[in-house]
Amino acid sequence: MDREQHELQFLGFLGVYRETTKIILKWRTIFAQITLVLILPLCVVSLAAFEVLQLLTFKIDLDLDDAWKHSPRYSDLSRMLKKEWIVLCLFELGYFIFVFIFSLLSTLAVVYTVACIYAAKQITFKKIMSVVPRKWKSLMVTFFWCFAPFFVYNVVAVGLLIAWLATVWQFAVCPALGIAVAVILLILSIVGFVYITMIWLMASVISVLEDAYGRKAMVKSRRLIKGKMGLWVWCFLGVLVWSVLVQALFESLLVLGLPPIGVTIGVGLICLLLLSMLTLFNLVVQTVIYFVCKSYHHENIDSFCLSDHLEGRLGDRPSEGQKAVQLEQLHV
Numbered sequence: 001m002d003r004e005q006h007e008l009q010f011l012g013f014l015g016v017y018r019e020t021t022k023i024i025l026k027w028r029t030i031f032a033q034i035t036l037v038l039i040l041p042l043c044v045v046s047l048a049a050f051e052v053l054q055l056l057t058f059k060i061d062l063d064l065d066d067a068w069k070h071s072p073r074y075s076d077l078s079r080m081l082k083k084e085w086i087v088l089c090l091f092e093l094g095y096f097i098f099v100f101i102f103s104l105l106s107t108l109a110v111v112y113t114v115a116c117i118y119a120a121k122q123i124t125f126k127k128i129m130s131v132v133p134r135k136w137k138s139l140m141v142t143f144f145w146c147f148a149p150f151f152v153y154n155v156v157a158v159g160l161l162i163a164w165l166a167t168v169w170q171f172a173v174c175p176a177l178g179i180a181v182a183v184i185l186l187i188l189s190i191v192g193f194v195y196i197t198m199i200w201l202m203a204s205v206i207s208v209l210e211d212a213y214g215r216k217a218m219v220k221s222r223r224l225i226k227g228k229m230g231l232w233v234w235c236f237l238g239v240l241v242w243s244v245l246v247q248a249l250f251e252s253l254l255v256l257g258l259p260p261i262g263v264t265i266g267v268g269l270i271c272l273l274l275l276s277m278l279t280l281f282n283l284v285v286q287t288v289i290y291f292v293c294k295s296y297h298h299e300n301i302d303s304f305c306l307s308d309h310l311e312g313r314l315g316d317r318p319s320e321g322q323k324a325v326q327l328e329q330l331h332v
Contacts, residue, residue: 008295013234021149027117031303033107033125033281042102043275047268048175049095052170108132110283111208118291133316139204145214146200153196157189183282198225198232207291224293231290245273 011019024031109128112135116123164185168178204222207213212220225232250271253264 008292011231011292012290016231016235016288017238019288020281023117023284023288024280026208027113030113030123030125030128030286031110034106034128035276037125037129038102038106038109039276039279040155042106042271043100043272043279045095045102047272047275053093056152056167060112069172078319092288100143102306104136104143105132105282106279107204107286108135108139108208110280111205114284114287115209131278136210138207141214142203142207142217145218146196146203150196150200153192154189157185157192161185161189179268193238194233195229198229198236200288201236201286202232202293205286209290224290224297226297227307228293228296231292235285236282239278239285243278243282246271248274261292 001243020293112131113123137266162180164178166183168175199218199221202225203217206217206220206224210220250268253267253271278291
């Protein structure tokens with residue numbers, strides 16, 4: 001990075017975005033390689049999954065209607081739809097596994113690259129791909145540690161909202177009160193969702209750059225984002241909004257089915273390109289905010305120690321000093 005360590009803490013929303021853009025443009029060759037190999041396939045599958053799921057669901061609906069029309073017994077439905085449901089479940093499983101693997105690989109590659117740039121280390125795409133498998137386990141453990149509370153929280157939040165709506169319907173609660181409480185529950189659930197997501201994303205970066213992963217990475221993530229939560233949320237939402245708009249454009253394109261096939265292909269490729277760029281941008285933003293938070297809490301980010309730490313991850317035997325966490329807190 002071109003900025004001094006103590007200056008990072010003063011970066012705001014636009015400052016983080018400018019810093020991210022500078023990093024990507026200055027090292028565009030290496031980031032283009034990462035995008036083509038890891039991020040582009042992820043985006044292709046993410047966009048294609050919508051159309052495939054739509055086709056499979058449409059096929060099941062047709063078979064269901066046909067069964068009701070021509071079969072006298074409902075039990076015949078299970079026999080007629082068994083194949084379609086198996087295909088749908090297998091597709092969902094394959095989609096999850098593919099997205100899971102490439103999401104972790106993309107995160108590892110981008111975070112490691114940005115850290116090497118900050119540490120002024122010579123970095124090549126070959127070296128990036130060699131370090132990715134060595135940090136796979138740490139990031140995967142962190143993923144499951146973060147996913148568990150994330151899943152439980154969402155189940156509880158949705159359950160409470162459904163329970164309240166059922167209560168309103170059952171006991172004829174005042175409509176104004178029912179809507180007000182439902183809105184409050186919805187807002188609180190969204191706030192909690194965003195908070196857990198922020199912890200998850202920061203913990204992923206920590207798992208790559210430090211010797212903490214899993215629960216330790218989550219605890220460290222909570223401490224690190226204090227004081228910079230607002231910045232983190234705005235930066236995340238900024239990228240999220242654009243990503244949702246791009247995906248909505250792509251999905252509406254499939255639903256509307258524009259007559260000229262050339263227009264459909266052209267718009268689809270533009271959406272794919274934009275989504276790939278936004279995914280890369282978001283991953284770099286996560287890493288930049290990590291350094292911003294370290295600077296804000298006055299934690300020393302020594303370029304030489306960070307370089308040694310990263311080099312040690314490539315398989316070199318670390319010294320005693322390298323075994324310790326390279327980013328120690330300086331009490332100022």
